Each structure stands twice: as C-alpha cells, then as structure tokens.
Amino acid sequence: MALLFKIKFKKALIIFGMCLAFVANAQQQGDTIAVKEIEAKQKNVSFIPLPVISSNPTNGFMYGLAPGATWFMGDPTTTSVSSGLGSVIYTTNKQLILTAKTNIFTENDSWNFLGDWRYFITSQPNYGLGTGPSSNQVVDAGFEYEDNMWSAPIDGAQMLEFNYIRFHETAMKRYKDTRLFLGVGYHLDIHSNIQDNLLDLESETPVLTSHYLYNTAHGFSTTGYTMSGVSLSASYDSRDNTTNPYSGRYAYINFRMNPEWLGSDQGSTMLWAEYRDYINLDKNRPRHMLAFWTYASSVTSGNVPYLDLPALGWDQFGKSGRAYTKGRFMGEDLWYAEMEYRVPLQKIKDTFGAVAFVNATSASNRMNDVHLFDHVDIGAGVGLRIMINKKRKTNLTLDYAWGKYGARGFYLGINETF
Template identity: 30%
Template sequence: MKTKFNTKFIALLITILFVTNAVRCQENKSVKNISILPVPVIGYSPETKTYLGAVTLFTFNNANDTLTRTSNAKIEFNYTWNKQLILESDWNYFFPKEAWFTRGVIHYSKYPDLYYGIGNNTSESGEINFQSNRLIFDLDLLKNIKNKLFFGLGIDYKSFSNFEYLNDGESYPELKNANNFGIKVLLLKDRRNNILSPTKGNYFEFNNSFNFSSSFYFKTAIDYRNYFGLGKTNKHILASRFYHSSIFGNPPFYDYAMMGGDKYVRGYYLGRFRDKNFSSIQLEYRTNLFWKIGLATFGGVSMIYEKISSIGNKSFKPNAGIGLRFLVDKNENTNLRIDYAIGSQNQSGFYISFGESF
C-alpha cells in the first residue's frame, strides 16, 4: 500500500511541474485559437509494474465567433513494463455558430481489468484479474435544432478478445470474446458556459441505443446536470447531477450499467458493481482558495439493481470525496483535477484528469 501511495505522489508532483510550465508558456504568449497542454504520467501497480505515458489536451475556438463555445480533444498513451498498452482519443467539437456538434471516442487497449460478477452484492473474494484486447469506436453527430437543443444519431462498436486470466479464482462464463454494434438516437439540451469546467447553466441528455451482439438489447440513459454560482462574485460553485441508465435484454458483460470510475461515481472501481439498472445523484461544491488553487468537496448516493422489485439495502452505494483544482488555462477556465474519494465496502479511488467530472 505504501508503494502505491509513493508512486502516485511522485506522479502527482511531476504532473504539476509539467503543467505549470505549460501554463507559463501559454501566459507569455498572446491568446491563440489553439491551446496544447501535455502532461506526462508515471506510476506503478502490481498488475502492470512500472508504467509510463502521456496525456495531451487540446482546446480550440474561433476568436471571431462569439456564438461558439470552445471545443476540446484529448489524446492518451500508456505503456507498461509488462508490454500492456492503452491508446485513446476523445473529442467534443462544435461547428461554427454551433450549427452542429460531434463527440466521440476511439480506444484500443491491451490492459488488465478486474471483474466481480453481476449484481449489487458481489464479493471481493470473487475478484478476477483478467486481460483482454479492447477496441472501442463511439461517434455521435447532432444538429442544433433551436437554442442549443441538439438532435442526432450515433454509432457504437465494442470488441473484447484474447482473454487471459491473470490470477486464480472463480470462473465466470460471461468473460469471453464478444462484440457489439449499436445505433443511437440522442436528444440533448446543453446550456453550459464551458464543456470542461462549467460554472453556470444546465445540461440534459436523453440517449437511446439499439444494440446487436449475440442477442439484441436496448439501452436508455438520462443525464441531467445543473450549475449555480453562489454569492455576488460566483467564486463558489454548486454542481448537481442526476444520472440513470437501464438495459433491456442480455448485453455482453462489459455493456451492463456500471457504477464507479472518474465520470460517474468517484470512490468505486469502474465496474465493481454492474447490473441492468443504475441511478445516481451527485453534488459537488467548488471554490477558489488562492492564486490558481481551488478546492472541491463532493458526494452522493447511487443505486445498482436488476429490477425495481429487487431494490434493497444492498442496492444503495454512498460516496464522498475531496479534491484540489489547479488552473492550467486561465482563458478557458480549464482545471487540472486531483480527487480522492471513498465508497462503501472498502472502496476508494484517486483521480487525476483535465476538467471536471461533470
């Protein structure tokens, strides 16, 4: 445990040093349409041994187009001493005057993962450490119908192959080669003032997907977020999020509704609990302390369950955490986010990322 903490702390120091340098270079120049923030990553875990990588954030806009919010893209690369690999790129891009909006993810990895089975009461003793080759391609294209109300379609392809068990333990028949192709129908209203670090406005998304794998299944999700400035200067921000997803049919193990991770419920390993339904309410308070340093506290409660009639005490999963914010791009109000969160059943998580969780 001590080794993990030390390597994370070292990685954190290196990250801050490099980002600080990137900010200084940017501040000494005139404002440009494109900002590039590279961050190196170094760390250690028992599954991967030493790993090295880099994350680069690109933000870009047209200074002459005041109707269009700033777009962003991220490229991530990780490589381990065990010859494991992660390559990922994701983006959020507004066309001029926000007439159209596109977002997506391209991901390839050969990397270890943990699996505990399906349900809200799975045991730590049933943990399986496995490795697989994963390919993900997710693309959405939406048209601005009126006043930042977007409607559009998307496609989603996932493939998991070449499974390899990295420890002895329980056998799960669902851990096998699988792939799926999905067609999405999306409706969203996005009135946030900033995509990466919103301080006011709201966001609503209704996402439905028709998926084809070994059998057909349907997914639906609702995502609603609000941002409020407290006080006259809006130095204090209160953010809230309600999220719900449901699965109808029998998806591959990787496409169940999952809680945890950096984006949904910090404090739980992503996929620690998965089932047909997932609901979550999260609150976060953010404020600037001094200079470029900010503070955030957050928490919430989530439910993971097969069906409404099966909801019980084990369905509810609380989480809480605290984090630091380091302003890396003053023009776009972009933060480097450093969070630590805890959940129930001895779950916890440490996160470093650009922008807010929601």
Template identity: 25%
Template structure:
C-alpha cells in the same frame, strides 16, 4: 488504478505560430507528460495532449469553444491504453459533433454480476478492447439539438483464471462485439464545456443493439444525463456548485462490459470500476468547486447510486454512497482547464485515486 503516484510537468502553448495573433486566440494547446505507478500496472508512463479551439475566425459570444484530448499510456508490464475524444461546435453552434475512441489492454478485477457482496466473487481477468462512440447533433432551436449516435464495442482475447469468472460465464465471457444506433436529443446552455459555472445540460439516447453475425448480442439501452450548474463567489470568483443525475437502463442479453457499472474517474468516484455491475443504474452526484490560491483549486463531492432489477423497482438493492475531495491545477486560465486529482470513497472500504483533465461532469 487504485493507487497512483504522479509526476506532472506541463507547459501551456498558445497559438499556431508567433506571426499569427488571430490564430493564437483560436487555438490553445496543453501537453502533459505523465509518470505513474499502480499495483495493477507497476511503473507506467505516457503523455496527454489537450486542445481548446474556436471554429470561427473571429471568436464570438455565441459559438462555444471546442475541445479535444488524446493520451497514450504504457507500462513495464506491456499494458497499454490509448484514447481520444473531441467535442466540436460548428459556427453558430448549428452542429455538435462528439466522438470517443479507446484501445486498451489492461488486466482488471472481476467482482461478479448483480451481487451485493462483490468481494466474494473477486477474480482477475484481462482482454483487449476497442471502443468507438460517435454522436452527431443538429440545432433545431436555440439550445435544443437532435441527431443520431452510434457506438461500437469489441472485447477480444478474454483470459481469466479458474475462479468466479469462468464459473459465472457472464454474457460475452468468451469474446464479443456490439454495434448499436440511437436517436439522440440534447439541451445545452452551459457557459463552458471543461469547467461549467452556470447553465443546464441534458442528453438522452436510446440505443438499439441488434444481434449481428458472430459473437454479438441483442439488447437495448436508455441513457440519460442531466446536469445543472450554479455560480457562487464564496471563496473565489469562479466558484460553482454542480449537480448530475445519470440513468443507464438496459434490457435484453447485455454483455458484461456493457452493463451499468459503478466507479471510475467520472461516475461515482471512489469505487473500483465494475465493483458493482447491474443491468440498471441511477446515480446522483453533487460537487462544490473553488479556487483557493493562484492556480490551485479544490473540489468536494458526495453522491449515491441505485441499482434496481427493473427501471421502476428502485428499492431492490442497497444504496451505494460515495464522497470525496480533489485538488485542481489550472493549466489554462482562459478556458478554465484543470488537471484533476481526486480521492474518492465508497461503501465496503472502497476507495480510488484518480488523475484526469477537465471536470468529471
């Protein structure tokens, strides 16, 4: 959604009930009604519900707080988007369970595959999507975890005009589904999941997507996510600088919606998702976050992405830069949970306006 007008009315509810003060400390619920408008969807409305909670009866300094979020959006164009995610830490952080589910029907622009001139291939497409991403980790040293991941992505009812999408016939253009599995490894020393101020995070996964029966495709994906956080006290007591390096490297017959694309609310904010779409992507982002008054905060960031034909040929294409500024509204002071409103900018006059909850990384 390139332009978004929002009405936010939020109430923070703490605890399971008035009579259980211990439970009240363990469970913190934040509902968020949303009304919005964008050129692609026209008028839409929905709701978002976020929960921070503890998996131990008595909160300690070892077990990290868990987080869950779900939302539903619907528009007068009869479009819809339902998603949910959870990151669960068991007592002592012995296990980490992370899951995402998403079901959508939203028309979008198609800009071609591996092109430096996306506007020349612009087209409109629509489809239904079901996405599932599950990761299971077991601790084997204090901050080190190993496990397994699986992901499922199904694209159906693909429709397009008589433009570039039909001419290009990208892999998966007439519907497809993939099911992949990956060994997974992570390092986790962050002090907070939704607003980290210090610590380090690394996640590495190597997905193997076999060619199953029907409209599925065989390809492999290596995904690397490295983040580092440094606390500061320049303006407020919770200032922080955050860095992120992302790699999404693919080989084989990669369907168009599983390629490494740029844009959206998390990676390279400022670009329409899929404006640039390649097999391989390296992205670097740096962000400064601060609180400026009461519950209002500010964030500024800059980044750049490389899109090589092969993982080691970094200079194949031009550098894709981005930068932006964002407003933060802190809904939950205990967990530092923010509503995030960002305006990002990229090359070729790309820009994007985003609403989300919790930080981008």
C-alpha cells in the same frame, strides 16, 4: 493491507509534490502552468500535452501522455468551445490504454459531434452484478449448477483480462435558435481475448465466475463478443463552458438499438439519460459553486454481454466513481449521482482552487433479484485545482478519493470531472 495503503499513499504524496513543484517552476515562465502550452492564435487552438503520472484503483500507477486541446470553430461569442482529449498510457498493471474523445461544436453551434474511440489491452477486477452485500451472492456462497452439485465459493475480486475496441460517434443538429440538439449515432463495442482468471471448469469442485454464469445463462461466448448499434439522441446544453462550467445545465438522452443484422451477437436496446447542473454560491466569484451530476443506464430489451452492461466508470470520459475501480459496480440497470463543492483558494486570482465531492451508485442484478436502489454505495474525496489556461478556464485536477470495501485512489487529469 495497511502497509500497502501506506506505500501507495506515500507514492501519491510524492507525485502530488512533484506536480506542485512542476507547477511552480512553470509559473515563473509565464501563463502556462504545469505543462507547456502551444497556442496557435490564428486558429484559436490551445494544445496541452499533459504528462500522465498518476494512480487509480483500476490501473495502478499510470505513465504516458494525455494531450488535451480546446478550440473554437467560429466566433467565440456565438460558438461553444470544442474539446478533445487523448491518451497513450502504460500502467504498472501491464495495461495499454489508447483513447481519443471529442466534443465538437461547429460555427454558431449548428452541429455538435461527440466521439469516443478506445483501444485497450487491459484487465479489470470484477465483483459480480449489483450493489450492496447481496450483489455477489451467487459466487460468494457457491452455485448449484446441478442437483446437489455446487461450485466453489469465491471471496473477493474476479480478475478479467481482455482487449477492447470502442468506436462511438454521435452527430446532433441544433434545433433553430434553441439550445436543443437532436441527432443519431453509431456505436461499436468489441471485447476479445477474454481471460477469466479464476474460472476453473476441470477441478473436482469447479470455480464458476460471475462472467461465466451470466454469459452462459444468456447464450453469449465467454471469450469474446460484439455489440454494434445505432442510436437516437437529444441534448440540451446551456453551459457557459463545456470543460469547466460556471453556470448553466446539461441534459442528454440516448436510446441505442443493437440489431443482429448490424453485427451484434444478440439483439438488444439500451437507454442512457444524464443531467448536470451548476449553482453559484457567490455572484462575485462564479468559481465558488455547487456542481451536480447524475445519470442512469439500463438494458431496456433483450440481453447484452457481461462487459457491455451498464457499469461504473465507463461513461464517455471515464470519470464517474472516483475511489472505485472501473466496473466495480455493474448491472442491467445502473444509477449514479455526484455532488461537488468547488471553491477558489485566492481572494482575487483564480489560479488555485479546491473541491470536495461525494458520489453514490446503485446497480441491479436481475438474476439475483437485486433491484435498483435496494442498496447504494458511497464514495467521497477532496482535490486541488490549478488553472493552466485562464482564457479557456482549463484546470489541472488532482484528487484523492475513498470508498467502501477499502476502495481508494489518486487521480491526475485535465478539465473538470463534470
């Protein structure tokens, strides 16, 4: 394990050095840093075709293209910046990741549209539901599936391979001249071709996984399922910039209903609540700040399939839980919080900055009587910020994070984590 960490850490350092060299070379050629920026001034659009060369615990090393764009759909003095992020990525874990995520404001912020489209051919290690030492107790110690008949214990990750389609669209109308937005949305999640690699029902001592036990207990298929629903949403957004805020706050609540008549395998409801805040520490350097992010998600009625349960790293932009694999912590209820200290590294200019962050996650496991906040698991890390578009305050982000249970990861991205 130590040797593997040294190899991965050396690779991360090589990639980090390549990024810095790329940045230095691009700086000599003008305002564009690290990437080639194409700006159509008459349309007020900034397009950044960011190459992806990075690593994280879920995907291994990632290679591809992650284009980002920002634009204004009206007068910038009265209209918030719109943003879009995409990705076409292949990983050393043989995963294909296609995404398109948007946050669009129409003229004078009359409407706000949130979009999240994904197509994955992917895999994900699974550790059962909940946080803390008892979260995986059903499979860790084996499971009594009949009187005095026990399954084989599982120690460590349970690998799941699957295809995933997500189509989420939310439209919210601004209420008068306030920063309150109210709206509705449609959400579709389809998991198919699920392969539960450790599941073995034929052996003398069967191997029963968390995915299998949960889905069979709640009447879901173990090879694929669909959740389709509509939602009611409300948000409050006073941030000065949606991709890299220096001030303001953001609150969002979404209540999702997944009826069978709309295509869900079973009827259910879910609640998502989120809050972000930004506190300046130096009035002369607004980039010197503390940033806070927290959200909670819960199954409020009915049952949802295993891979649709609230899970770390499955927020809209997939940025929660630095240090951990996607889905490392999941459950019927999940709470997440993060604090990040952001500081400029230059006395006057804002090209380079740094961050230090810590995050915390708690998840429930109702089948095992593990409640929210019974256990909290922590992650922390540091990062470098390189401003590649000063007008839009667009940052290239490079982070390294550590967590419990040997978790760690290197992250390269565009725009702040939150």
